[in-house]
Amino acid sequence: MLLPVIAFILASALVMAAAYALTPRTATIEQRLDELTGVQPKAADSSRFHKVMLDTFKRIGEAAPKSASEMGKLRAKLICAGYRAPDALILFVGLRLGCALLFFAFASIILLGSVLTSLVAAAIGYLLPSMMLGRMAKQRQHRIRLSLPDALDLMVVSVEAGLGLDQAIQRVADELGMVHPELSEELRLVNLELRAGTARADALRNLANRTQVDDLSSLVTMLVQTDKFGTSVAQSLRVHSDTSRTKRRQRAEEAAAKTGAKMVFPLVFCIFPAIWVVTIGPAAIKFVEVLVPLVQQQK
Numbered sequence: 001m002l003l004p005v006i007a008f009i010l011a012s013a014l015v016m017a018a019a020y021a022l023t024p025r026t027a028t029i030e031q032r033l034d035e036l037t038g039v040q041p042k043a044a045d046s047s048r049f050h051k052v053m054l055d056t057f058k059r060i061g062e063a064a065p066k067s068a069s070e071m072g073k074l075r076a077k078l079i080c081a082g083y084r085a086p087d088a089l090i091l092f093v094g095l096r097l098g099c100a101l102l103f104f105a106f107a108s109i110i111l112l113g114s115v116l117t118s119l120v121a122a123a124i125g126y127l128l129p130s131m132m133l134g135r136m137a138k139q140r141q142h143r144i145r146l147s148l149p150d151a152l153d154l155m156v157v158s159v160e161a162g163l164g165l166d167q168a169i170q171r172v173a174d175e176l177g178m179v180h181p182e183l184s185e186e187l188r189l190v191n192l193e194l195r196a197g198t199a200r201a202d203a204l205r206n207l208a209n210r211t212q213v214d215d216l217s218s219l220v221t222m223l224v225q226t227d228k229f230g231t232s233v234a235q236s237l238r239v240h241s242d243t244s245r246t247k248r249r250q251r252a253e254e255a256a257a258k259t260g261a262k263m264v265f266p267l268v269f270c271i272f273p274a275i276w277v278v279t280i281g282p283a284a285i286k287f288v289e290v291l292v293p294l295v296q297q298q299k
Contacts, residue, residue, distance in 0.1 A: 058087060061094030080212050081137040082182065092129065100126035140182055141213050147180035148215050149248055151187070152241035159234040165223070166194050186211060200227060215244060 071089060078088050085091075103125030107118040151172050158168035173187035186207055193203040201224045208217040219240060226236045 054091065057091050057094030057098055059094070060097050061090035061092070064093050064097050066093065076209075076212075077133055077137055079210050080141065081133055082140055082185075092133070096126055096129045099129055137212075141211065143180070144183050144186070144211055144213050145215050146248065147176065147183045148213075148219070149241060149244045150180065151176060151183055152219070152237055152244055156234060156237045156241055159237060165227075165233055166191065166200070169194075215247065219244075 071093075074092060075089050078084075078092060083092075100122045104118050104122035107121035154172045154175055155168050158171045159165065163171060169187050170191045173184045173191060176184040176187075189210070190203050190207050193206065194200060198206075204220040204223055208220040222236055222240055223233075225231075226233050
């Protein structure tokens with residue numbers, strides 16, 4: 001008896017939140033001035049809806065219980081996925097809990113499920129945002145990993161042209177802004193940390209910790225050691241660029257070698273049944289037409 005009541009309360013709260021978000025509000029002073037001066041009013045319905053949803057998720061996230069270790073892991077994963085806003089962690093916690101409540105209400109009211117079914121649906125809604133965030137982080141890491149050889153080539157050219165390492169990083173960030181925005185953004189953050197007075201080694205280590213890309217971590221280790229021992233930066237970058245391109249080619253060859261094994265399941269479950277129906281189907285129908293009369297005659 002308690003489960004339908006809780007589900008009804010949750011569904012009612014969600015409907016009220018949606019109605020509040022979509023209800024038109026009193027025009028603000030800026031909107032009234034725009035109307036008087038003949039300026040076209042801005043479409044504020046969608047922005048107001050987004051603001052209300054963000055505020056709702058923020059309140060849910062602020063009210064949710066938090067663990068220090070779990071929040072640290074979530075923040076690192078959000079930064080790895082490219083979300084560095086101060087309220088990104090609270091929004092994600094609220095989104096995760098809100099999805100769990102929404103799935104619970106959907107399973108209880110729409111599907112009329114039992115307590116176990118509703119709890120399973122709530123668990124799925126709780127885990128789904130984390131799975132999507134992990135996938136987004138992996139995709140961003142993959143894009144950074146693919147763009148690293150191009151950045152190394154540009155960095156080698158910049159250093160050999162006479163620029164320092166800091167100026168070369170800034171130059172590469174500017175040149176890669178349109179082609180590889182993820183790596184360009186990370187390199188710009190490194191340059192901002194250097195301008196703020198952070199040591200070069202610390203800024204590079206922060207780059208490796210933010211992205212969590214193994215190739216970028218090895219590049220950071222090489223640059224730190226080169227700066228520490230005073231060796232040639234251009235020569236080290238050239239060798240590392242060749243190594244990075246070799247790794248990328250080997251990964252492509254590995255992915256191509258795995259294609260055959262990955263094609264087994266679609267072949268077995270999708271293509272082979274259709275082939276069997278087309279090839280063996282007419283013969284099976286003919287056998288049935290011939291054997292069924294014989295069996296009936298014997299009876």
